[in-house]
Amino acid sequence: MDFRLTVLGTASAKPTAARHQSAQVLNVHGRFFLIDCGEGVQSGLYTNRISPMKIESVFISHIHGDHIFGLFGLLSTMGMISRTQPLTIYAPPSFGPLLKFFLSYYGEGIKFEIRHHPLSMKEPEEIYATKSLSVSAFPLNHKIETFGFIFREKDPQFNVKKWKIDEYSLTLTEIGCVKRGEPVRRVLPDGGVLELPVEELGYKPFEPRSFAYCSDTAPFPEEASWVRGVDLLYHEATYQKTLEDQAQARFHSTTLQAARCALEAGVKKLVIGHYSSRNLNSKDYENECRTLFPETYAADDGDVFDIPLVKLG
């Protein structure tokens, strides 16, 4: 039951010898989601032993080159290694012509279907769901249309406490209620109603986990409420705290702004990246964030963040 973020690239617009551009892989229960796709993404995947074949879908926050220029090589490679599974790319509408042009030049070897799911929501909206996972996208505040993403495990079915089945002689219908997290109601012989709360009869087997990705963005009023309470928040922190003017002019965030978002949102852990090429020592960024939000971790390329499963009951 993995829930693991691998940060492939932590440079901002200008890559360096040690930092590729934005790209991350989230592994949820063995399904691999690629989030942004800067140049060098393939190198990052191979270095971290993640086969491009495993990538189930791709989430592109915006079409600035440092978030997308690795995609075309990756799609070509997927073609070369004979992928057949369709690939959905969640991306702004502006991505459409780019994809079309790419396929017109380089589509010959690509035998799998590529579906572009355009994003245009004004507030968080579910874009992907399985029985156990839901992904929502929401708008960010950048120079061009840009989206963040939240990956949430769905609430699991309740486990029924075995000894309560005997104690209350629960019927199959009543067991079904408990599993769905509903209370059991019984009409008693005297016409009264016995309501047994779900917590009496069952328990959540684990706490659902969540990850939010706030790519390039300046702060905006709804941000903290939209990522409220996630276990892990990735937030860009392009600039150090003294460069707030530059961050504002370029629709980016400083370390303290990222930390403030984490604090207001009450997240458990903050991961930062997308460092300006002015200073590539990620510890300097981390230290600034920690003055406001101690649970900050400045990512370097290849860093892995596991969200452990917390078993309950």
Next chain:
Amino acid sequence: MDFRLTVLGTASAKPTAARHQSAQVLNVHGRFFLIDCGEGVQSGLYTNRISPMKIESVFISHIHGDHIFGLFGLLSTMGMISRTQPLTIYAPPSFGPLLKFFLSYYGEGIKFEIRHHPLSMKEPEEIYATKSLSVSAFPLNHKIETFGFIFREKDPQFNVKKWKIDEYSLTLTEIGCVKRGEPVRRVLPDGGVLELPVEELGYKPFEPRSFAYCSDTAPFPEEASWVRGVDLLYHEATYQKTLEDQAQARFHSTTLQAARCALEAGVKKLVIGHYSSRNLNSKDYENECRTLFPETYAADDGDVFDIPLVKLG
């Protein structure tokens, strides 16, 4: 007086954790020429301490993704670091629409002029020249239109042997003849002619150096004659010797075919790269080539090949 090849990427179509795709930098007398531009080129440049600002012009052999997908990020970076010097890109005509599309989406930050010099020659033709360097392009034999390049130092002016000036009382006009490499002719009082050969009066200060780049290609009859006698030949060797059928089907070369070209052309040194992802141990490729051409060197990313200046006289 550098003449130095830095191989940035040695993967073929599929990059790996240790190999970027095709890209090389040739430094001739402090002028930097980028030859092919696969994904990861910026990382390669920074790792090898070559600033993108220094790249004078770019030579693209063909538009397959593994030779070109690093270009768009590089051009964006050049824009960000405020390049103003025009950039000429020598590339097949098919590159034109790609560049146009890129600039329509990402051209806003690019304030320097980008000139596309289309290549369409059927035999070697000079495409660039300064007082000391000449670059020619020639067609290769690949699936799509593909070109190789030869960089040659021009023949230097002759140095005049100082003591010969006194010995023959050379006039300024005669000294000019020697510098141009021409013999000196004098009409003698008796009507006869004295011809002094240039070797008597002067000497070439150094042997001009040359580098040829044979990107993706199957062997073809003219190849060896077109790269005849260069000091350093880079030749792709995608496949090992037993895979000649595959090489032929995909218009690539095997190790032995690359070595045979070097041997027939009488080059001084052969460098190979563009290894298939089947086998990434470059020594295996090198050993096969050396059975035919001992002066073969299998490049790994970051390898540097200097052609030393041989001073004469």
